[in-house]
Amino acid sequence: MERPDYERLRWRCIRRALLELDITLTRFLDDGFDKLNEAQQQAFVELADMEDYDLWDLLTGKEETDDPRLAPIVAMLRKS
Amino acid sequence: MSIPVLKFDAVIVGAGGAGLRSAIQLSEAGLKTAVLSKVFPTRSHTVAAQGGVAASLGNSEEDHWHWHMYDTVKGSDWLGDQDAIEFMVRKANECVVELEHYGMPFDRTDNGKIYQRPFGGHMSNFGEKPVRRSCAAADRTGHAMLHAMYQRNVKANTQFFVEWMALDLIRDEAGHVVGVTAMEMETGQVVIFHTRATIFATGGAGRIFYSSTNAFINTGDGLGMAARAGIPLEDMEFWQFHPTGVAGAGVLITEGVRGEGGILRNSSKERFMERYAPNAKDLASRDVVSRAMTTEINEGRGCGVNKDYVLLDITHLDPNTIMKRLPGIREIGLQFAGVDCIKEPLPVVPTCHYQMGGIPTHYSGRVVTPQNGDPNTIVPGFYAAGECACASVHGANRLGTNSLLDLLVFGKSAGDSAVEDLKAGKAHRELPKDAAEKSLARISAIDNRKGGANVHETRLAMQRTMQNHAGVFRFGDLLKSGVDKILEVEKAARQLEIKDKSMAWNTARTEALEMENLIEVAKATMLSAEARKESRGAHVRDDAPDTPEFPNGRNDKEWLKHTLFNPVDNTISYKPVNMQPLTVETIALKTRSY
Numbered sequence: 140m141e142r143p144d145y146e147r148l149r150w151r152c153i154r155r156a157l158l159e160l161d162i163t164l165t166r167f168l169d170d171g172f173d174k175l176n177e178a179q180q181q182a183f184v185e186l187a188d189m190e191d192y193d194l195w196d197l198l199t200g201k202e203e204t205d206d207p208r209l210a211p212i213v214a215m216l217r218k219s
Numbered sequence: 220m221s222i223p224v225l226k227f228d229a230v231i232v233g234a235g236g237a238g239l240r241s242a243i244q245l246s247e248a249g250l251k252t253a254v255l256s257k258v259f260p261t262r263s264h265t266v267a268a269q270g271g272v273a274a275s276l277g278n279s280e281e282d283h284w285h286w287h288m289y290d291t292v293k294g295s296d297w298l299g300d301q302d303a304i305e306f307m308v309r310k311a312n313e314c315v316v317e318l319e320h321y322g323m324p325f326d327r328t329d330n331g332k333i334y335q336r337p338f339g340g341h342m343s344n345f346g347e348k349p350v351r352r353s354c355a356a357a358d359r360t361g362h363a364m365l366h367a368m369y370q371r372n373v374k375a376n377t378q379f380f381v382e383w384m385a386l387d388l389i390r391d392e393a394g395h396v397v398g399v400t401a402m403e404m405e406t407g408q409v410v411i412f413h414t415r416a417t418i419f420a421t422g423g424a425g426r427i428f429y430s431s432t433n434a435f436i437n438t439g440d441g442l443g444m445a446a447r448a449g450i451p452l453e454d455m456e457f458w459q460f461h462p463t464g465v466a467g468a469g470v471l472i473t474e475g476v477r478g479e480g481g482i483l484r485n486s487s488k489e490r491f492m493e494r495y496a497p498n499a500k501d502l503a504s505r506d507v508v509s510r511a512m513t514t515e516i517n518e519g520r521g522c523g524v525n526k527d528y529v530l531l532d533i534t535h536l537d538p539n540t541i542m543k544r545l546p547g548i549r550e551i552g553l554q555f556a557g558v559d560c561i562k563e564p565l566p567v568v569p570t571c572h573y574q575m576g577g578i579p580t581h582y583s584g585r586v587v588t589p590q591n592g593d594p595n596t597i598v599p600g601f602y603a604a605g606e607c608a609c610a611s612v613h614g615a616n617r618l619g620t621n622s623l624l625d626l627l628v629f630g631k632s633a634g635d636s637a638v639e640d641l642k643a644g645k646a647h648r649e650l651p652k653d654a655a656e657k658s659l660a661r662i663s664a665i666d667n668r669k670g671g672a673n674v675h676e677t678r679l680a681m682q683r684t685m686q687n688h689a690g691v692f693r694f695g696d697l698l699k700s701g702v703d704k705i706l707e708v709e710k711a712a713r714q715l716e717i718k719d720k721s722m723a724w725n726t727a728r729t730e731a732l733e734m735e736n737l738i739e740v741a742k743a744t745m746l747s748a749e750a751r752k753e754s755r756g757a758h759v760r761d762d763a764p765d766t767p768e769f770p771n772g773r774n775d776k777e778w779l780k781h782t783l784f785n786p787v788d789n790t791i792s793y794k795p796v797n798m799q800p801l802t803v804e805t806i807a808l809k810t811r812s813y
């Protein structure tokens with residue numbers, strides 16, 4: 140990922156509406172993001188663009204996604 | 220270097236509840252209005268508010284604004300200004316109904332009225348018994364509120380500058396505010412917003428503490444900008460703590476967990492609340508529980524390697540009850556403490572939650588500052604509302620659901636005042652020649668410094684100092700040493716260095732600029748807390764205990780006054796509390812007990 144794109148993503152992960160997501164996404168960005176391939180990174184960008192409660196509901200299992208690109212990243216985030 | 224200048228009638232810094240509410244007033248009055256935000260508006264921290272907004276609609280049972288006023292004055296431990304409090308509670312119904320018209324999906328009763336539920340501290344008939352006063356939209360009140368107001372602003376042609384960070388207030392020689400400098404994050408470009416009215420709605424600064432329920436965005440930028448422009452900060456010693464934040468993470472665990480039977484335990488598994496509050500035990504009020512927890516930790520009965528937290532135990536509850544009655548709690552435990560609360564207790568600590576103090580304002584939303592002996596001189600062109608402002612309605616302690624009300628009422632009132640002042644027809648005042656110089660110099664210092672302090676480490680040092688020296692339960696000697704320590708941290712915070720020098724999307728630079736704001740707030744808090752030698756509301760000192768002469772440690776003879784911390788020379792002055800309401804009689808001083 141190009142530097143400005145990564146940094147934009149970073150800002151959108153470290154400044155969320157919910158503290159729960161600040162912590163979870165920052166942690167993932169620091170520990171797991173590098174290991175993703177390009178398509179997976181793009182899927183993560185999509186997740187990070189979601190509204191806070193929608194994403195939090197996914198991460199806590201209150202909601203599920205049937206999008207085959209997003210589901211594996213959601214699973215990783217749940218474990219991170 | 221020539222800096223682009225954008226001309227607006229009004230600029231509002233902040234797109235949370237307070238900012239969006241005031242923008243509606245300005246845009247709908249036909250004024251050219253810009254709203255700046257570090258994040259997309261509906262990612263502002265107001266989204267996190269779940270509990271509701273207070274208004275004495277009386278939909279579920281009899282209620283009256285005068286009762287709401289009494290509760291708010293009492294909650295504030297009589298430090299709230301009674302004119303501002305009367306103003307707020309009387310505007311509550313109108314503001315909530317307006318929000319309904321903007322499309323806010325409030326919960327409803329069977330006959331279609333806004334449904335209301337009880338919330339701590341809100342009572343009927345001057346403190347007699349709990350009353351249903353809180354209006355909510357499921358558990359998404361703040362979120363729904365922002366969406367409704369954002370849509371309204373889009374219709375009214377408010378111009379949004381998203382992912383822009385305001386840097387400094389621009390004041391001319393006469394002290395008038397004539398705009399702000401701001402940085403577009405995407406490009407790193409600094410721009411001047413030249414305005415006739417500038418409204419701050421930048422939210423709280425809870426990140427000055429190590430343990431905070433506040434999202435990372437709450438870095439007190441508005442307070443930092445005001446402080447750098449020489450405007451004193453009011454009542455900064457008063458911070459509300461929530462007893463149960465997850466240790467290390469801060470994430471809030473609702474009171475409901477103790478309501479369902481959760482028990483607090485120390486390192487020897489003792490249910491210690493039995494010693495502090497034999498009747499209410501774990502359900503005692505927030506401040507009592509927080510102080511008991513701190514005493515346990517301070518006296519060596521905390522848990523973990525560092526003995527720095529206590530345990531919230533629900534392992535005795537039926538797992539089905541936990542899943543049904545406390546949704547989300549298990550996930551929070553798993554995600555942020557690595558603990559399955561069905562099998563193991565959760566590590567918790569008292570956690571910073573809400574900032575009562577802030578930029579001093581009149582209830583009209585106009586910012587006031589001491590000048591020529593008058594502590595409430597208006598700063599022309601400058602307004603503030605929401606958590607960054609101090610009207611002061613929360614005084615020494617805020618009641619739950621009163622802050623969402625605060626941002627509606629004072630957001631609107633700041634907007635109305637700006638409209639009124641602008642309609643009076645004043646043109647843009649001239650920009651000072653060096654309007655952007657301060658901001659540019661700060662950025663270039665951060666960019667070019669070698670051998671300076673690391674942002675992350677400096678922030679951590681500040682947060683630990685605040686937590687250990689000015690936490691929920693305060694001690695004279697710790698406050699004294701805290702002052703020395705925070706002034707040490709301040710030196711580092713003025714010498715920040717970053718490795719990344721890129722222009723576009725430089726998050727390291729943004730975080731360094733935020734740190735320069737945080738330290739202003741931390742310093743004001745520590746020095747104001749050290750100076751106030753009584754206990755009042757959320758400011759509780761071990762050396763100002765409960766005695767017959769000073770119930771709860773509160774000393775009205777000497778300390779019934781607002782603190783004004785002057786950040787330029789670190790001095791403190793005081794101003795009287797306004798005990799005179801607008802139309803009713805003063806709510807007379809009394810011991811605050813529930």
Ligand SMILES: Cc1cc2nc3c(=O)[nH]c(=O)nc-3n(C[C@H](O)[C@H](O)[C@H](O)COP(=O)(O)OP(=O)(O)OC[C@H]3O[C@@H](n4cnc5c(N)ncnc54)[C@H](O)[C@@H]3O)c2cc1C
Pocket residue numbers: 232233234235236237238255256257258260263264265266267268269270271272361383384385386420421422423432433434436440441471572573604605606607619620621622623624626
């Ligand atoms: C977990 C939690 C739950 C809560 N629940 C309740 C509740 O149920 N009821 C209640 O009444 N209160 C509640 N509160 C308190 C209440 O939510 C806040 O006090 C209130 O939402 C603050 O609103 P605001 O508009 O002042 O600021 P915010 O909503 O925090 O918005 C601040 C805005 O300023 C912008 N900003 C900041 N600095 C800059 C800068 N330098 N440049 C550009 N933009 C900037 C941000 O981007 C953001 O848009 C809760 C608080 C927390 C933490």
